[in-house]
Amino acid sequence: xxxxxxxxxxxxxxxxxxxxxxxxxxxxxxxxxxxxxxxxxxxxxxxxxxxxxxxxxxxxxxxxxxxxxxxxxxxxxxxxxxxxxxxxxxxxxxxxxxxxxxxxxxxxxxxxxxxxxxxxxxxxxxxxxxxxxxxxxxxxxxxxxxxxxxxxxxxxxxxxxxxxxxxxxxxxxxxxxxxxxxxxxxxxxx
Ligand SMILES: Cc1cn([C@H]2C[C@H](O)[C@@H](COP(=O)(O)OP(=O)(O)O[C@H]3O[C@@H](C)C(=O)[C@@H](O)[C@H]3O)O2)c(=O)[nH]c1=O
Numbered sequence: 633x634x635x636x637x638x639x640x641x642x643x644x645x646x647x648x649x650x651x652x653x654x655x656x657x658x659x660x661x662x663x664x665x666x667x668x669x670x671x672x673x674x675x676x677x678x679x680x681x682x683x684x685x686x687x688x689x690x691x692x693x694x695x696x697x698x699x700x701x702x703x704x705x706x707x708x709x710x711x712x713x714x715x716x717x718x719x720x721x722x723x724x725x726x727x728x729x730x731x732x733x734x735x736x737x738x739x740x741x742x743x744x745x746x747x748x749x750x751x752x753x754x755x756x757x758x759x760x761x762x763x764x765x766x767x768x769x770x771x772x773x774x775x776x777x778x779x780x781x782x783x784x785x786x787x788x789x790x791x792x793x794x795x796x797x798x799x800x801x802x803x804x805x806x807x808x809x810x811x812x813x814x815x816x817x818x819x820x821x822x
Pocket of ligand 1: 680682691692693694695704751752753769770799
């Protein structure tokens with residue numbers, strides 16, 4: 633496993649080793665012990681999969697409130713995405729800052745997004761299939777969002793000529809300035 637920090641403290645890119653031979657490859661894509669030792673001492677309780685048919689499908693930005701706040705470990709099984717995390721921890725030196733990493737099925741790279749960050753992604757290819765592990769179960773009552781194109785965050789989403797496809801919910805998510813404080817930064821945070 634190759635662990636690479638990103639420009640946003642707390643967000644890490646992980647690329648599992650692939651052992652290739654004439655048949656294809658073998659790869660350990662998640663190892664509990666390694667993850668706890670090297671990334672975050674968390675347990676995952678739910679695995680999610682989503683398929684986006686159109687290139688330019690944008691899901692997010694999403695997070696869940698406590699006590700169902702989720703850390704997410706995201707990877708792509710088919711196609712590719714521009715995966716984004718935004719720091720929404722009140723008092724954080726990085727509050728409102730974002731980072732984006734291209735994740736591809738070809739490379740098999742993953743992004744770790746701890747609780748305290750809003751998450752979203754844009755598909756860069758048709759029929760992109762993603763898989764992600766989460767550290768808390770889904771709770772619709774705790775599900776919250778942040779506007780994907782909030783000018784105060786100014787995420788540089790890649791240009792996809794097809795235009796963006798969003799859910800009705802995501803078209804009208806609140807702006808950062810209107811968010812109820814959901815997370816508080818502490819110096820123990822990574
Ligand atoms: C996320 C989720 C959704 N659902 C249901 C609710 C709804 O009926 C349907 C579709 O939900 P959504 O529109 O919220 O799906 P989606 O827009 O794909 O939501 C996901 O977006 C990405 C960016 C994330 O970070 C995820 O945590 C999650 O919020 O699936 C579950 O049953 N369990 C879950 O864990």
